[in-house]
Amino acid sequence: MNVRRLIPTAALAGAVALGATALTACSGAGATGSKDGKVGVTASFYPMQFLAEQIGKDHVKVDGLTKPGVEPHDLEITPKQTAQLGEADVVVYLKSLQPAVDKAVAQSGVKNIVDAATLTELEVHGSGHEHGAEEGHAEGEGHDHSHGEAGKDPHVWLDPSKYAEIAKGVGAALEKADPDHAADYRKNTDELVGKLTALDTEFKDGLQNTASKTFITTHSAFGYLAERYGLDQEAISGVDPESEPSPARMKELQGLAKQENVSTVFFETLASDKTARTLAADTGLKTDVLDPLEGITDKSQGADYFEVMRSNLKNLQKALGAK
Template sequence: MNVRRRLIPAALVSALGLGALTACSSDSAASGNTDKFDVVASFYPMAFLAEQIGGDHANVTSLTEPGQEPHDLEISTKQRAQLEEADAALYLKGLQPAVDEAVGQTGIKTKIDAAGLTHLEDHGTGGHTHEGEEGHAEEEGHSEEEEHGRDPHVWLDPVKYAEIAQGVGKAFEKADPDHAADYKKNTAALVTKLKGLDSDFENGLKNSRSKVFFTNHAAFGYLAERYGLTQEAISGIDPESEPSGARVRELQQEAKADGVTTVFYETLVSDKTAKTLARDANLKTDVLDPLEGITDKSRGDDYFQVMEANLKALRTALGAK
C-alpha cells in the first residue's frame, strides 16, 4: 500500500543490482510498493502477529530466514531497502541489535517496538536455591543482573503476547485506517485464541510432580513465571554462551534435589551441551521450542501448534496429572 514513498539513493539502487545480493527465503518478491499494507517484521513471532492481524490487507516480509538463529542476524543492503519501502516495521527492541540499528536509521513512519507494548523483566539462568546453598553470582564478583539485560522472550507467555497483539492491532488501525475495522476484528480473534492457549497451559501444568525444568538457554522465564514453574538454564539469555564448569555441577546437583527428568534443547542452536549434561546426569532429552523460527524440524506449522507441543513436552517432563 505504502501510505508514503521515498526515493532510494542511486548508490543503493546500484548496490541492489550486484549479483552477490540474493533474496533470502523469507523475502517476499514484492516486499514493498504493493497495493497492500507492507509490513517488515524482524523475526517469526513478529511476522506471525502481523500476518494474523493484517490478514488479507497486509503483505508481510520477515528479515530473519526460516532456520536462522535470530540473535545472529545481520541486515543486508537489500533488507535496508525493504525497510525504506515498507509502510511499517514490527520488531522487538533488544533481541536483534542489527534490526534495532537499521530501523532507527530509516525514515519509515510506523515503527512498532513490541518491547514497548508490554513490560519486560530480568530473568537469569536459574530461579531458586536450596537450603544451605548460596548463589554463585557473588563468588564470580558480579551480580546476575549485570550478566544480562531485560529478557526479550515475551512471546512465550501467551498473556504478554496478547498484550503485544493488542498494541500491534491499534498501530495497524492508525497506520491504515481504511481497514481499521478488519484489524480490530482480527486482533480480537487472535487475543481470544491466546487466552485459550493460556488456559491450556494453566490447567495442564497446575498439578505436576515437579515444578523445575532444565533448558538449553534462558528463553522460558516468562512462561515459567506465568505458570508457577522454575526454569534452570544451562546458558543465559544468549543461546551461544557457554556454561561454566561450576554451572554444570550446580545443575547436576539440582537435578537430584528436584527430581528433574529431562534436559530440554531447541531446534535452531546446538544441542551438544544439553545432551552432554543429560548423559552425565543420567537424564532424558527432549525439545522445548523457543519459537524463534519455524522449520521442518518444528513440531508444528505455526505458533499455536508449536506451543501446544511445548505444553505436551513439559507435562511429560514434569509428571503432570
Template sequence: MYSGPLRAVVTALLAVGVAAAATGCSSSDSSAAADGKLGVVAAFYPLQYVTQQVGGDHVSVTNLVEPGTEPHDVELSPKQVAQVTDADAVVYLREFQPAVDDAVDSGAKNKSLDVAGVAPLSDGYVPLEEGELHEDEKGKDPHVWLDPTRLAGIADAVAKKLGDLDPDHAAEYTANAKALNTKLGTLDAEYKSGLASCKQKTIVVSHNAFGYLAARYGLTQVPITGLTPEEEPSAARLAEVAKYAKENGVTVIFFETLVSPKIAQALASEVGAKAEVLDPIEGIAKESNDDYFSVMRTNLTTLRGALSCQ
C-alpha cells in the first residue's frame, strides 16, 4: 500500500486517468449525439453510404476505414474500438474485417447488423483448372454491394435496424430505403441493358471482387488473386490466367484503385492487352466527389468499352 505523499500522487494520477477515459467515451463520434441523432458505426464505405442514405438527418455515421485505404485487413485503434462499443448500432459484414469482428464480439454484438446475414454469400473462387485451392482462394465472397439488387436488401435491413432503435422515425427510414432501392433498380436496369449485347463476356481482374456483378449480368470473372487483394499470385496462377486470356481473346486486364496495379499491368503487357481500372468500391479515394452510384456507372462505361458492347 502507498502512504504519505506517494499515495496522494497515485490518487491524483488515477483520477486524471478515469476522467480522461470518461471523456474519451463521451466524445466518441459514434455514440448517441447530443442533438438526438443515432450514432452508427459502419465498417467500410458501401455500408456507410447505405446507412447515411437510409438514416438521413436522424443518424450520424462513422466509417471505420479512412478514405483511400483498403478495408480488408484494417486494424482498429483503441479510439475506434471504443466507437464500436459506444455506438447505438454497428453495420458490418462478418469475416470481411477480422478486427471489426473482434470489436463487435467484445462489446457490440447485441446492437450489430451483420449484412452477410441479409442474403447468403457465394463461394469466393472458382479455379480455371482442377486442383486444390490456396488459402487466399477459400471462403465466401463478401462483395455483395456490386450487385445493386443485393444492396437493396441491405438497405431494407438497415431501415429495420434503425426503426427498431428509433420508432419515432421508423416510417421515414423505410421511405428512405424505398427511395434508395428505386435508384438501385434503375442502376440494375442500366447494367442489364448495357451488358446485354457484348462480343466478349470474360473479365480478367486483379482481385476476386466481381463475382456477384458477373453472375448478375451474365459475365465470367477470372481473378488473378483471390479474396485478399494484397496476396501475391503464384507463378502457376499467373501462367494459367495468361493462357486463358490469350485463348479467349481478352483485350483488357482490370486492376483496382486501392491496390498496386503492377501485377495486372505486367500480365496485360504479356498477353498484349490494355490495363484499366475497374473499381470494387471498397472505399472512395481521398478528396473524391464520387459516390457509389457514380463509380458504378463509371464501371459500366468501362466494361462496355472493354467487352465491345453494342
C-alpha cells in the first residue's frame, strides 16, 4: 500500500481528540454545523460534495475535505479537518477510497453519516488482462487493480446509474437531518436522478457503435463505466495513479494496442501523465484526457460533474472510432 495514504497513529489520535473537543463544544443535539442556520455537510471528495450541493442547494453549507488539485487517494487528515468532521450535521463519504477519511469518520461521533459504498452494489474490477509475479511484478506492487473491502472497486460515480442510486441515499439522509425541508430535498433528488438517467442514455447511444472497444488509461478507475457501456479498460497502473508500471506491463500494452486497434492513451488531470505519454510515444499513439472526476480544477474539461462526463464521452467516441 502507498505509505503516503496513511496518517501516523499519533497524529490520528491527536486529531480525534480535537474532534471530540469540538463535539463537546457544540450546543447539544440541535446544533448545526453552520452558523447561518443551514445544515452543515462535510463531504470527503468532489463526487460526494457535488451530490450534497445539488440536492441540498440553499438549505446546506457543504465543505469538502479534499481540496481542488489534491489526489484524493493520498489525502491526509489534519486535526482541523477532524474537528470539522465532528461539527458536521451530515458526513458524506465513500468508504475504502480514502483510508485516512475512513478512520476519522469512524471517530467523529456524527449522527448522520452517509457511506456511499452502502447505497449501491460495489463490484470487483480488473484492468482488463490480469498479470502477476510470473510476468516480472514484484509482490506488493499492487497490480491486482483493486482495493478497499474485499478488493471492490470504489469508483462508482463514473457509472451514472450507480451514481443516481447514491444520490437517492444522500437525499434521504438530508431529509432525515432536516425534515423541515424534506420536500425540497426530494424534489432536488428527483431532478438530479433525471439528469443522470439522461446522461446514461447519452453514453449508451454514443458508445453503441465503435470501431474498437478497448481503451488504455492511466489507472483503473473506469471499470464501472467500461462494464456499463460494453467497453474494455486496460490500465497502465492499478488504482494508484502514481505507481510505476513494470516494463513487462508496458510491453504487454504495446502489443495490446496493435491487437485491439487502440488509437489513444488516456491520462488524467490530477496525476502525472508521464507513463501515458511514454507509452504513446513508444507505440505511435495519440494522447487525450479521460478524467476520473476525483476533483475539479481549472485544468478540468468542464466546470462540474456533467460537463466533465460529457467531455469524457466525446474523447472516448473520438478514440474508439464512434460511428
